[in-house]
Amino acid sequence: MTGLVGVILAATVVVMLLGAGILLHENLHRQEGKFRADLRLELFLRDDTTPDELRELTDQVKSLPGYESHENQDKAEAYARMQGALGTQLLPPGGYNPFPNSLIVTFAPRATTFQNFQSAENRLKSIRCVEGIRYPKATLMSQENIYSFFGKVSTLLLVLVAAALFLIMWLGVRRIALARKEESRILVLLGANWKQIGLPLIGKGLTVGIAAAIAGLLLLYLLWHLSSRLSLQLSFITGNGIALVAACSIVAG
Known part of the structure; x- marks a missing residue:
């Protein structure tokens, strides 16, 4: 259980960083848009x-x-x-x-x-x-270089943070699977029948599956917000929603 709590906390921190990175990325594009609108x-x-x-x-x-x-x-x-x-x-x-x-x-x-x-x-x-x-020749040239550099850096950071999030979630799911396997082995040794072993696993599996599906839909919604550059608040809330659903699925598992 301690390991699962650690996974949940790590996933939450990473998604908070992902949300902050999204805010930074979109704010950078917004500032660039304001600058270009005055040219x-x-x-x-x-x-x-x-x-x-x-x-x-x-x-x-x-x-x-x-x-x-x-x-x-x-x-x-x-x-x-x-x-x-x-x-x-x-x-x-x-x-x-x-x-x-x-x-x-x-x-x-x-x-x-x-x-x-x-x-x-x-x-x-x-x-x-x-x-x-x-x-504004000199200003335009320097600003384009600045926006291009920080745009690449922020995109790279978002990719790294997203990869870290998926790694943490994979480790959490793997830990759940190992724990369930060990639990089933102990129940078999104690003489439990298939209903006592299988039904709880089916119920918990459905819970995790539904939570994973919701997290996937939220992730697609987040990517759509990023591609269309809509409001910062919605993107941030969606990112934290993914963390909440992932945490609930781990706890349910």
């Missing part, structure tokens, strides 16, 4: 840009992979936004406005990668009306 590609236009050139540029922008939307921002609007943000008069009334007209491009989250931004820059910089292109 924009800004095209600065020449002052002498004609409507035809702007229309041609817009068509080129719409054909970019992952294009979602764009916004035309003239220099007066850009100046007004900057002045509103700083809360002060930047230039004397009627003075020269140094802000260029711009075209701000938004991409779908899956397309907000450094490679896609760089490809768009190489494709659009040769157009005559484009004076400059801006996006």
